[in-house]
Amino acid sequence: xxxxxxxVISVTLQNKNxxxxxxxxxxxxxxxxxxxxxxxxxxxxxxxNISFVDLPDWDYLMFSQRWPVSSxxxxxxxxxxxxxxxxxxxxxxxxxxxxxxxxxTDGPNDCNSPIHFDPDQLEPILEDLDNYWTNIEASTKPxxxxxxxxxxxxxxxxxxxxxxxxxxxxxxxxxxxxxFELTTILADANIxxxxxxxxxxxxxxxxxxxxNVTPQIECLSRKQESFISEIRLCFNKSFxxxxxxxxxxxxxxxxxxxxxxxxxxxxxxxxxxxxDEYYIQPEEIISREEILHKWYTVIKFLIWFTL
Ligand SMILES: *[C@@H]1O[C@H](CO)[C@@H](O)[C@H](O)[C@H]1NC(C)=O
Ligand SMILES: *[C@@H]1O[C@H](CO)[C@@H](O)[C@H](O)[C@H]1NC(C)=O
Ligand SMILES: *[C@@H]1O[C@H](CO)[C@@H](O)[C@H](O)[C@H]1NC(C)=O
Numbered sequence: 001x002x003x004x005x006x007x008v009i010s011v012t013l014q015n016k017n018x019x020x021x022x023x024x025x026x027x028x029x030x031x032x033x034x035x036x037x038x039x040x041x042x043x044x045x046x047x048x049n050i051s052f053v054d055l056p057d058w059d060y061l062m063f064s065q066r067w068p069v070s071s072x073x074x075x076x077x078x079x080x081x082x083x084x085x086x087x088x089x090x091x092x093x094x095x096x097x098x099x100x101x102x103x104x105t106d107g108p109n110d111c112n113s114p115i116h117f118d119p120d121q122l123e124p125i126l127e128d129l130d131n132y133w134t135n136i137e138a139s140t141k142p143x144x145x146x147x148x149x150x151x152x153x154x155x156x157x158x159x160x161x162x163x164x165x166x167x168x169x170x171x172x173x174x175x176x177x178x179x180f181e182l183t184t185i186l187a188d189a190n191i192x193x194x195x196x197x198x199x200x201x202x203x204x205x206x207x208x209x210x211x212n213v214t215p216q217i218e219c220l221s222r223k224q225e226s227f228i229s230e231i232r233l234c235f236n237k238s239f240x241x242x243x244x245x246x247x248x249x250x251x252x253x254x255x256x257x258x259x260x261x262x263x264x265x266x267x268x269x270x271x272x273x274x275x276d277e278y279y280i281q282p283e284e285i286i287s288r289e290e291i292l293h294k295w296y297t298v299i300k301f302l303i304w305f306t307l
Contacts, residue, residue, distance in 0.1 A: 197259030
C-alpha cells in the first residue's frame with residue numbers, strides 16, 4: 001500500500017468520529033481525500049488476499065431490474081401504511097440485484113464469505129445507488145436493502161474477481177443498469193409505460209430483438225391483471241449475455257390469461273383505501289391446514305355419531 005493510501009485511511013478513520021469539523025477546519029485534508037478516494041477504493045479491493053475455496057460453486061449470474069411503479073404497488077399492497085421511496089428519475093428501471101445461480105436452483109444464497117457488508121465502501125457511489133439501485137421501501141433502515149442484497153447474493157458472488165468486494169459488486173450492478181437500459185430497449189419496440197395491455201411476448205421479443213437473448217420476466221399478479229415487475233438478464237462468468245432459458249430458467253411467472261400493465265404512475269386508487277379491488281386478501285386463500293382441520297372435524301363427528 002502506498003504512502004498516500006495510508007494517509008487517506010488515517011484521515012478516513014479520524015473522520016468517522018468527527019466528520020464535519022475535520023472537513024470544515026482542514027480543506028487540505030479534504031482535497032487529499034477527494035483526489036485519492038478512487039485510489040483508496042481500488043487498493044482496498046485489490047489488497048484482499050482471502051481464500052474463497054469453501055464457498056459454493058455456481059454457473060451464471062442473473063441480473064434483475066425492476067419497474068419502480070410496480071415495485072411500489074407491491075410494497076403499498078403489503079400494508080396500507082407502507083410508503084414508497086421512488087427514484088429521482090421516474091422513467092428508469094432500477095436494479096434489484098445481481099444473483100449468482102447454480103443451474104437448476106435458486107441459489108446459492110447467504111454464503112459464508114469472509115467479506116462482510118461495509119457501507120463505507122459505498123460512499124463514492126451512494127448517489128448512483130440511491131437513483132438506480134433505489135430502496136423502494138421507505139421507512140426501512142438506511143442501507144438495509146443493499147446489506148440484504150450483499151448478504152444473500154454478494155457473499156456468494158464474491159468468488160468472482162470482478163465482484164470480490166462490496167464496492168466492486170455494487171459498482172458492477174450500476175454499470176450493468178447503465179449498459180442495459182430497459183426503458184430504451186423497450187421503447188425501441190414501442191413498449192412504453194401507458195394504459196395499454198401488453199403480453200409476455202411483447203416484452204420478451206423486444207429484448208430478443210435488441211440483445212439476442214431471452215430474459216426472464218416477472219409479474220406482480222392481481223385479480224384482473226398483472227403488472228410487469230422485473231426483467232432479468234443472464235450472464236456467464238465472463239459477463240457475456242446468455243439466454244436465461246438456456247440455463248433452464250422459466251421464461252416468466254406471469255399469468256398468460258391476464259393482460260400485463262406497464263404503468264407510468266402509481267394509480268391513486270391503489271395507494272389509498274380501496275385496495276380490496278386489486279389485492280387478493282389473505283382470507284381468500286384457504287390454507288391446507290384449514291382444509292385438513294375441516295375434514296378432521298367431519299371425521300371426528302362421524303366417529304362420534306356411529307359409536
Ligand atoms: C402495517 O404497518 C403498521 C405500522 O408499521 C403496523 O403497526 C401493522 O401491524 C402492519 N400491518 C400488517 C398487517 O402487517
Ligand atoms: C385491457 O384488457 C381489459 C380486460 O381484458 C379490457 O377490459 C380493457 O379495455 C383493455 N384495455 C385496453 C387499453 O386495451
Ligand atoms: C461466456 O460466453 C462467451 C460468448 O459465448 C464465451 O466466449 C466465453 O468463453 C464464456 N465464458 C465463460 C466463463 O463461460
